[in-house]
Amino acid sequence: xxxxxxxxRRSRPTATAINEQAFAYLLLAPAFLLAxxxxxxxxxxxxxxxxxxxxxxxxxxxxxxxxxFRQIFSDPIxxxxxxxxxxxxLWVVGLTTIVSxxxxxxxxxxxxxxxxxQLILLIPWATSVTMTTIAWMWTINGQVGLISNTLQVWGWxxxxxxxLARGPSALVVAIAxxxxxxxxxxxxxxxxxxxxxxxxxxxxxxLDGAFGWARFRYLMMPMLxxxxxxxxxxxxxxxxxxFPIIWTLTQxxxxxxxxxxxxxxxxxxxxxxxxxxxxxxxxxxxxxxxxLSIAFSVQTMRTRLS
Amino acid sequence: MKxxxxxxxxxxxxxxxxxxxxxxxxxxxxxxxxxxxxxxFFEAAxxxxxxxxxxxxxxxxxxxxxxLHQVLVTDIAAKKAPDISIIGTRWLPEYISSDVAMxxxxxxxxxxxxxxxxxxxxxxxGQLYGLPWAASDRALIYNKDLFKxxxxxxxxxxWDELQADAAKIAKLPGRYGFGLQGSQIETDVYYYYxxxxxxxxxxxxxxxxxxxxxxxxxxxxxxKGLVDAKVVEPNxxxxxxxxxxxxxxxxxxxxxxxxxxxxxxxxxxxxxxDYGIAPLPYKTTPVTxxxxxxxxxxxxxxxxxxxxxxxxxxxxxxxxxxxxxxxxYNKQEGFLPVLQDVAKDPFxxxxxxxxxxxxxxxxxxxxxxxxxxxxxxxxTTTMLQNVYLGKEQPQPALDAAASDIDAILQQ
Numbered sequence: 078x079x080x081x082x083x084x085x086r087r088s089r090p091t092a093t094a095i096n097e098q099a100f101a102y103l104l105l106a107p108a109f110l111l112a113x114x115x116x117x118x119x120x121x122x123x124x125x126x127x128x129x130x131x132x133x134x135x136x137x138x139x140x141x142x143x144x145x146f147r148q149i150f151s152d153p154i155x156x157x158x159x160x161x162x163x164x165x166x167l168w169v170v171g172l173t174t175i176v177s178x179x180x181x182x183x184x185x186x187x188x189x190x191x192x193x194x195q196l197i198l199l200i201p202w203a204t205s206v207t208m209t210t211i212a213w214m215w216t217i218n219g220q221v222g223l224i225s226n227t228l229q230v231w232g233w234x235x236x237x238x239x240x241l242a243r244g245p246s247a248l249v250v251a252i253a254x255x256x257x258x259x260x261x262x263x264x265x266x267x268x269x270x271x272x273x274x275x276x277x278x279x280x281x282x283x284l285d286g287a288f289g290w291a292r293f294r295y296l297m298m299p300m301l302x303x304x305x306x307x308x309x310x311x312x313x314x315x316x317x318x319x320f321p322i323i324w325t326l327t328q329x330x331x332x333x334x335x336x337x338x339x340x341x342x343x344x345x346x347x348x349x350x351x352x353x354x355x356x357x358x359x360x361x362x363x364x365x366x367x368x369l370s371i372a373f374s375v376q377t378m379r380t381r382l383s
Numbered sequence: 384m385k386x387x388x389x390x391x392x393x394x395x396x397x398x399x400x401x402x403x404x405x406x407x408x409x410x411x412x413x414x415x416x417x418x419x420x421x422x423x424f425f426e427a428a429x430x431x432x433x434x435x436x437x438x439x440x441x442x443x444x445x446x447x448x449x450x451l452h453q454v455l456v457t458d459i460a461a462k463k464a465p466d467i468s469i470i471g472t473r474w475l476p477e478y479i480s481s482d483v484a485m486x487x488x489x490x491x492x493x494x495x496x497x498x499x500x501x502x503x504x505x506x507x508x509g510q511l512y513g514l515p516w517a518a519s520d521r522a523l524i525y526n527k528d529l530f531k532x533x534x535x536x537x538x539x540x541x542w543d544e545l546q547a548d549a550a551k552i553a554k555l556p557g558r559y560g561f562g563l564q565g566s567q568i569e570t571d572v573y574y575y576y577x578x579x580x581x582x583x584x585x586x587x588x589x590x591x592x593x594x595x596x597x598x599x600x601x602x603x604x605x606x607k608g609l610v611d612a613k614v615v616e617p618n619x620x621x622x623x624x625x626x627x628x629x630x631x632x633x634x635x636x637x638x639x640x641x642x643x644x645x646x647x648x649x650x651x652x653x654x655x656x657d658y659g660i661a662p663l664p665y666k667t668t669p670v671t672x673x674x675x676x677x678x679x680x681x682x683x684x685x686x687x688x689x690x691x692x693x694x695x696x697x698x699x700x701x702x703x704x705x706x707x708x709x710x711x712y713n714k715q716e717g718f719l720p721v722l723q724d725v726a727k728d729p730f731x732x733x734x735x736x737x738x739x740x741x742x743x744x745x746x747x748x749x750x751x752x753x754x755x756x757x758x759x760x761x762x763t764t765t766m767l768q769n770v771y772l773g774k775e776q777p778q779p780a781l782d783a784a785a786s787d788i789d790a791i792l793q794q
Binding site (some may be wrong): 132134135136219220231236237238239240241242243245253327328330331332334335344347348377 | 475565567616618622772
């Protein structure tokens with residue numbers, strides 16, 4: 078096409094429009110500044126601390142260059158914790174998404190007592206994660222727990238089960254609890270997503286013979302895209318940063334067998350008093366999560382544009 | 384009419400608040416929760432103190448032990464430290480090196496009242512930085528009924544007797560011989576009982592890790608032997624000190640090692656358990672582990688306190704160590720006396736169970752007061768858990784931990 082570019086052909090904004098826009102920014106300014114202060118200050122503080130020497134009570138004691146980063150990357154426990162965090166996040170987010178999708182599809186159908194089920198689904202959301210974890214901890218406790226005692230009374234096991242005595246089994250317990258507490262939010266978002274799909278599309282699909290899996294795969298899934306992305310991003314960030322479940326269960330033990338980055342970060346800061354190293358760890362967490370969030374957002378925008 | 388009354392009342396209240404602010408100093412005291420009795424004790428003491436000193440306001444803040452370190456560090460960094468706080472004595476070297484702990488200048492008529500051994504942990508290079516608060520030591524707690532059923536007459540005195548007796552009790556259905564702690568805080572301490580009992584030290588005279596020693600090897604091999612012989616409870620690495628206490632309270636555990644508050648706990652939660660208190664079994668050296676927490680003051684540079692406020696804080700510190708206050712405190716919380724006049728109180732001399740703990744004090748060892756203590760404790764705990772789980776053999780595990788701890792000691 079010839080001629081001037083599209084933008085130039087549009088009428089210029091009038092003076093009042095500019096004023097209106099400026100006024101809008103002016104009105105937004107306080108909230109914007111507050112957001113910058115609240116979000117920006119801790120990030121800035123973390124960055125400064127990560128590149129500083131710190132004393133035992135967390136005061137800065139001069140620049141440290143990359144010493145804190147060299148220190149944590151030569152620490153095998155941190156590297157293992159980083160790897161375990163990836164596993165922990167993938168398992169919890171992956172299984173949560175699958176289970177929640179199934180639940181959302183069930184709740185989307187015209188089901189008797191659907192509202193009751195929806196309400197029940199929300200209950201774990203309203204309970205604190207720590208409380209949920211403690212309840213499960215007592216259920217699986219090897220000595221007085223429900224599961225172990227029942228199996229012993231039935232004579233199925235010779236001695237108490239010690240789920241939390243070994244790293245791998247303790248991590249499985251943590252993952253299971255992580256899934257339970259993530260399901261309510263994920264399912265709620267996906268149910269709203271399903272309801273936002275125009276019924277005409279699904280009805281038209283039925284006429285064309287799209288039932289069951291085909292209906293889900295080719296009609297629902299593409300329309301659910303943005304909702305799925307939201308749940309993935311939010312769950313990813315939440316689970317990656319999740320502290321209470323593992324801390325309550327094992328504090329990262331035994332022998333660092335359930336240590337993830339956040340629990341090790343807490344131990345490094347508040348037990349070992351290495352605040353610089355802890356800040357370096359949280360900066361790395363921040364960068365990883367930022368990169369993942371940006372990647373997801375770009376992906377979503379691309380899908381929407383195409 | 385009514386309205387005017389309340390208006391006058393309100394004005395009066397506001398006026399007195401303004402005047403109050405102008406004349407009174409506020410002393411903030413941060414305390415950890417030992418039990419439900421902790422805060423009421425401090426609040427009652429503060430109330431009595433404020434009646435005698437109307438110009439001083441005492442503000443008591445309580446937090447959990449788990450959060451205490453984090454709360455204090457955050458407050459110190461923000462220059463909003465309390466005037467007085469209770470701390471884990473192991474944090475003291477860090478507070479001194481960071482220049483936030485106030486050296487205490489107390490009259491000798493006051494400091495002479497303490498049992499001398501209890502002042503040593505908070506005296507660093509000849510200077511007193513804090514006073515002992517909750518003192519305790521450790522003893523073997525044993526279930527007399529289970530001993531009778533297993534045909535044991537006296538509590539074990541040596542390692543060999545401990546293993547033999549534990550094996551006898553473990554043969555009873557659903558009962559465990561000896562409780563071995565393998566999870567969370569003080570997992571390492573449970574090992575030190577045996578390290579010391581074999582004549583070892585946590586840090587040797589050469590300034591290197593005591594895990595290099597033969598005693599360290601003997602102690603770890605012995606404990607691993609107990610695990611392998613299944614005379615301890617199953618799944619050691621999932622049991623905290625309090626889990627062992629629960630098992631003992633249920634009557635399922637023959638013996639375990641615990642501190643004086645066990646007396647009050649069993650009375651409240653398992654009054655039907657018939658138990659005895661005995662010294663820790665040892666190989667070459669009789670020992671107990673003594674712990675005092677420390678109550679200390681912070682420098683004005685991190686509290687922002689005026690000279691008057693510092694004086695007032697010190698006055699309150701001296702007040703809570705009055706004999707009456709300390710007798711009350713020890714009665715409520717079940718800790719050992721730190722003051723000589725309190726130790727002579729009939730409450731202690733007539734209390735057979737508590738006295739059993741007091742009798743062990745001559746053999747008391749304290750944890751070394753060194754920086755980076757928590758790192759050493761964590762490294763030792765990890766080593767123990769790996770050995771208890773069978774992931775590492777005792778000697779290689781000790782060698783690796785010892786060299787790591789040497790590096791930590793050099794930091």
